[in-house]
Amino acid sequence: MVRRIAVCLVSLLLTTPVWAQEQQSPPESGGGSGMATDMSKMGPWTRKPTNEAKTRKEIEAFFKEEEALMKRRDFEGGLARMDFPVVMATDDSKGVPMAETYDRQRYTEMMRPMFEQMPADMQMTHKPTITVLSDSLATFTDDFTITTGGKKYSGRNGGLLVKRDGQWKWKTMYEAGWGDMPASGVGGSGTAGESEPPKK
Incomplete structure (x- = not known):
């Protein structure tokens, strides 16, 4: 799901500048859908670990x-x-x-x-x-x-x-595996913040 969202976002950002160039008038400021996006200033490539x-x-x-x-x-x-x-x-x-x-x-x-x-x-x-x-x-x-x-x-x-x-x-x-636990039950390995299953 996350992967699908990322692909859609990148596709949108890559196609937006072309679409914007076809407009008769320059897009309004404020982040509207017609704004060309500078891909160099956002995305995972801008947030790589420094160390x-x-x-x-x-x-x-x-x-x-x-x-x-x-x-x-x-x-x-x-x-x-x-x-x-x-x-x-x-x-x-x-x-x-x-x-x-x-x-x-x-x-x-x-x-x-x-x-x-x-x-x-x-x-x-x-x-x-x-x-x-x-x-x-x-x-x-x-x-x-x-x-x-x-x-x-x-x-x-x-x-x-x-x-x-x-x-x-x-x-x-x-x-995995806690979905059948009654709401009042106890479970979880304790690793992920003492995890216990979500209630249905």
Whole structure:
């Protein structure tokens, strides 16, 4: 979907100058549809990472801090690392995808009970793969394992991180398989901001 939007935008920008030249009178200022667009001043080619290695290290540190917060059961500390509103997405056993947006209050109401009920013996390991899009946008996937009650579970989740006011924060979190969970249920791997499935 994002790819389709990007292609449409680029196509529009590339064709707009030609269309504008065919007009009898110059287009009005203010960003109207008839304005020729300078492609050199917008688009992903203008926002390439200035130091990708440095940004990657910042995000790796962000993940380590997240693990420390989880071990301390610091829910409020975790909240401070969310760029509200956040988007959470999952799917159900039939493969039907779903996603919802959560503000701070709604996220807290849903996530705090899960956080407080987390098993004391739960251990997690993470293997994130980070893709840096710019100095302020990065995506990731995380291959994780959870060990609790003598059983081990493994899975993969992902999301979008944004850098706002100099701090990396969670913006979008997605993890498959939680769509059949009752609204009052508890779930999620804990990687993507202690993710739990969106309600239907």
